[in-house]
Every structure is written in structure tokens, then in C-alpha cells.
Amino acid sequence: MFSILDRYILRKYLGTFILLLLLFIPIGITINLAEKIDKILANEVPFIQVAIYYLDFTVYFANLLFPLFLFLSIIWFTSKLANNTEVIAFLSSGVSYYRFLRPYIIGATIVCIGAFFLGNYLAPTASKGFNEFSYRYLNKSRGKDREQANVYRQINENEYIYVSYFNVKEKSGNDFSLEHFDGNKMKYKLAANRIVYNEEDSTYTLFNYSKRFIGEREDSIVSAPKKDTIFPFEIEDLTPVAYIAETLNFTELNSFIAREKAKGSSYINRYEVVRYKRWSLPVSAYILTIIAVAVSSVKRRGGMGINLAIGIGIGMIFVFFDKIFGTIAEQSTFSPFLATWFPNFVFGILAIYLLRNAKR
Structure with a gap:
């Protein structure tokens, strides 16, 4: 059962956190809109598309920066309690x-539970909408690089696929090929100028299709202007690597990683970083809360300004650690689990140290 003290602090904890989000999100939207308004007008983007984009923008960045917002909000209201000698009165x-x-x-x-569902179910959808809008209307050259990036994947022990261009929205790609090997020897190669995925029956349509069988003495070729067929891979296998993981929810991402491991994908670390971050960031709410209370519950000669300065410094270091170790794991063989949980481990030790000193 909650006491008056519990209700008082909990109300300030959640209220200040929500208030800080409500204050900073409009500022972020305004800055982003001021930067992008010329491209939005030049592309004649419908108002409803812009509204949906900024809704996705809000969810995307709230999920990305919630640890920093939470940390600063706790420092803010706890420093006020300390300056008003309320903490001394409680103790x-x-x-x-x-x-x-x-x-x-x-x-x-409460924040940890909310962050978990936000990161695993709402943020993936928002991330997909946010990136699609950006690539379609705001960064066309960047979008072209992304969609025309050469995608070369091993889909099972014997087969490899390649596509030079893949359009996520239209679910179509150009210059598609599938190579089938028996050991080190190619048995046949299937090629098409264009491939289109049909969602209604999970089939693929190939245009200017050809299949070349590699013989001992001579090859044989079968061709057709159009062919409907099925393949032993998912549409996600044709999606650019850097794009897909952050758009999948909890169950979809786990299934996707399991399939990629079975195929021996070389991009597993990137997917694992995304998955482990969805667990580590919510847990960071506890660690940052303890650090923030320990730092700001002491009444200092410099007042709230000193506490906020210390808090901003610690918060920025945490974000830096989170980003730098995540990037290291994505670009190397460093363990994704250690990379995503290392900031929590280091700051967890710091939280214990600060808590023991603040308790005195």
C-alpha cells in the first residue's frame, strides 16, 4: 500500500518525466520541420503524410532518447526537493x-515496462514509417543508395540470391539472380530483369526469366517473358540489411534472427545489437534512476545548476557508451550482448558507489 510519501514522489517522478517529453518533442518537431519544410513543399507531400511522419518521428525519438529524458527529469525534481530541504525532512x-x-x-x-512495449511494438512500426518517409521525400539520393544497394545473400547451404535494386514499398527488385551450388560446383543459375512479390499468395513474378543449367560438356537454357513461381526464401531476404531489424516487433525479430542464424548470415551481429538493446534500454531506467537520486538528493552550495550540470554530463556519457559499443559490435566480431549491456554494467557499478555515499 502506497504511503503519502510514495504517492508524492511517484506523482512527481512520472509527471516531470511526461512533462519533459511534452516540452522537448514539440521543440524537436519544430526544428525538424524548419529544416525539412522546403523539401516537403517541393515534393508536394500531402498533409496527412506529414502528420503521420511526425507522429512516427515522436515515437521514434521518444524511444531513442527516453533514458536521457528520464535522467534529467529525476535530477530536476529531486534537486528541487533537496533545495527545499524536503529530503532532509523525509530522512x-x-x-x-x-x-x-x-x-x-x-x-x-512503470517506465521500464512502458519502454519495453514501446521499443518492441510501437517503435518498430514508427521506425519503418519514419525511414520510408525520409527516403521517399527528404533524402532521395540517400534513398537511392539504400534501395539500389547490391543485396547478396546466402539463403541456405546451397543457394545464393542477388538483387541490384530493391524497393521496399513496392516489394519489387531489378537484376535478380539465384545461384544453386552442389559443393563448389554451380549446377544452375536463374536470372530475371525484375522480380515482384505477390502478397496474396506469397509467390514471385519474374520478368524476362531465364534458367541456365550447367552441364559437363554444354549448358542448356530455359527462358520465358514472364513466370510465376515460389522460392525457399522470405521477402525480408531481399530487404537491405541496415533497414530491416529495427522495423520488426519482438516476435518477428526473434524469428528473423533464428532464420538468419540457420543461413549463416554475416550480419547477425547487427540484428543481435537491435534485439539486445530492446532489453538493455528499459533496464537502464533503474540504473539511471538510482544515479539521478544519489546525485541530486544532496543539497549543494551551487544549487540545482550544479546537479543539472553533473546529470547532463553523466547522461551524455551514458548515451556515448551506448552508441559507441553498439557500433563496435555491428562492425566487428565483438559480442553484441556485451556491447549492449556494458554501459548498464559500468553505470550499475557507479550507481552502487553513488548510492552508498549519498546514504551517508
Whole structure:
């Protein structure tokens, strides 16, 4: 059962966090709109598309920056409590420091649960919409590089696919080929100028289709202007590597990674980083909460400004650690699990140290 102290701190914890989000998100939208308005007008983007884009923008960046917002909001209101000597009053009434910390942990639990569902179910959809709008209307040259990036994948032990261009929205690609090997020897190669995925029956339509069988002495070729067929791979196998993982929800991402592992994909680390971050970031709510309370519950001579300066510094270091180790894991053989959880481990030790000193 919650006491008056619990309700008071919990209300400030959640209220300040939500207020900070509501204050910064419009600022972010305004800055982004000021930067992109000329391209939006030049491309005559419908208003409803722009509205959906900024809804996705809000979810995307709230998920990306929520640890920093949470950290700053706790420092802000706890510093006010300390400056008003409310923290001293709580502790002088016989409340232990750990008891004083309890409503913060309850608040962190609520935020952790919310962040988990945001990161695993809402943010993937928002990420897909945000990126699609950006590539279609705002960064056409970048979108061209992304969609025309040469996608070469091993789909099973014996077969490889290639496509020079893939359009995510239209589910079509150009210069498609499938090579089938028996050991080190190619048995046949299938090629088409264009491939289109048909969602209604999960088939593929090939245009200017040809299939070359490699013989011992001579080859044979079968061709057709159009052919409907099925393939032993998913449409996601034709999607550019850097794009797909962040657009899949919890169950879809787990299934996708399992398939990629079975195929021996060389991009597993990238997908694993995305998956582990969806677990590590919600847990960081607890660690950042403890650090923020320990830093800001002490009344300092410089007032709230000193606490905020310390908080911003720690928060930026946490974000830096999170980004740099994630990038290292994506670009090397470094363990994705260690890369995504290392910031939590380091800052967890810092949280224990600061908590013990603040308790005194």
C-alpha cells in the first residue's frame, strides 16, 4: 500500500518525466520541420503524410532518447526537493534512505515496462514509417543508395540470391539472380530483369526469366517473358540489411534472427545489437534512476545548476557508451550482448558507489 510519501514522489517522478517529453518533442518537431519544410513543399507531400511522419518521428525519438529524458527529469525534481530541504525532512522523520528510494524504484518499474512495449511494438512500426518517409521525400539520393544497394545473400547451404535494386514499398527488385551450388560446383543459375512479390499468395513474378543449367560438356537454357513461381526464401531476404531489424516487433525479430542464424548470415551481429538493446534500454531506467537520486538528493552550495550540470554530463556519457559499443559490435566480431549491456554494467557499478555515499 502506497504511503503519502510514495504517492508524492511517484506523482512527481512520472509527471516531470511526461512533462519533459511534452516540452522537448514539440521543440524537436519544430526544428525538424524548419529544416525539412522546403523539401516537403517541393515534393508536394500531402498533409496527412506529414502528420503521420511526425507522429512516427515522436515515437521514434521518444524511444531513442527516453533514458536521457528520464535522467534529467529525476535530477530536476529531486534537486528541487533537496533545495527545499524536503529530503532532509523525509530522512529526519525516521525514513531510511532505501525507504525514500522505494517510490523511485516503483516509478522506474512503470517506465521500464512502458519502454519495453514501446521499443518492441510501437517503435518498430514508427521506425519503418519514419525511414520510408525520409527516403521517399527528404533524402532521395540517400534513398537511392539504400534501395539500389547490391543485396547478396546466402539463403541456405546451397543457394545464393542477388538483387541490384530493391524497393521496399513496392516489394519489387531489378537484376535478380539465384545461384544453386552442389559443393563448389554451380549446377544452375536463374536470372530475371525484375522480380515482384505477390502478397496474396506469397509467390514471385519474374520478368524476362531465364534458367541456365550447367552441364559437363554444354549448358542448356530455359527462358520465358514472364513466370510465376515460389522460392525457399522470405521477402525480408531481399530487404537491405541496415533497414530491416529495427522495423520488426519482438516476435518477428526473434524469428528473423533464428532464420538468419540457420543461413549463416554475416550480419547477425547487427540484428543481435537491435534485439539486445530492446532489453538493455528499459533496464537502464533503474540504473539511471538510482544515479539521478544519489546525485541530486544532496543539497549543494551551487544549487540545482550544479546537479543539472553533473546529470547532463553523466547522461551524455551514458548515451556515448551506448552508441559507441553498439557500433563496435555491428562492425566487428565483438559480442553484441556485451556491447549492449556494458554501459548498464559500468553505470550499475557507479550507481552502487553513488548510492552508498549519498546514504551517508
